Amino acid sequence: MTTDARKLRLLMSLRRSGVTDAAVLGAIERIPRELFVPASFQDRAWEDTALPIGHGQTISQPLVVAMMTEALKLDDRRKVLEIGTGSGYQTAVLAQLSRRVYSIETIKPLQDDAVRLLEKLRIHNVTMRHGDGSRGWPAQAPFDRIIVTAASGGEAPKALVDQLGEGGIMICPVRRAADQQIMVRIRRENDEIKSEDLWPVRFVPLVTGSSGPVTDKRIEE
Ligand code: SAH
16 A cells, blocks of 8 residues: 555544544644654555654554644644654644644653654754653743643643643543543633543653753754
């Protein structure tokens, strides 16, 4: 099967699963997912499945990327904070649909690869940070949207909720029990925080407390 045929099959499957936002589907269609997976998984890049990207981490399943992106209700005025860059795939999708994305990753080699890939794809409205994302990015706060792609224990990290601007939307997988995670959507309206459970999910854990110097990298023109 050609890449185009695989791509079409994935987009149809996303639609069947209830993803209706044409802008989100368009972004998924445009971003070459095959570049974000290891060479040994090339032929599976357009399957609706999470795949290993090394360092014990995974590139998220396309349906999960699509549903999370849709839940954020993005537009080109939005400033987005992403925690857990990983392969940079979700970052690239977000960058298509917002003004600027700030993305934080703790594992340096993953961040380095993501920077190189986004430069290659000429996606310039992204700034990457190597560090612990659970502390957020205070110098750039408030954010219109926040997306966390690793599961935090009990509830969403408070530092992140604090950096969500008025009218803002945040989505974050939260671990409620040893084997139970729920995607939670948090909104700030009239300075009140509202939280709702969306759907059950499975994410790698958010690893907090890592120290060391924080380094930033703006994707160069
Ligand atoms: N959305 C990405 C990857 C998700 S995997 C993709 O689709 O490719 C989750 C990522 O979160 C991993 O790369 C992991 O290293 C990172 N991570 C875990 N804890 C983190 C933290 N405290 N701060 C920043 N990144 C973290």
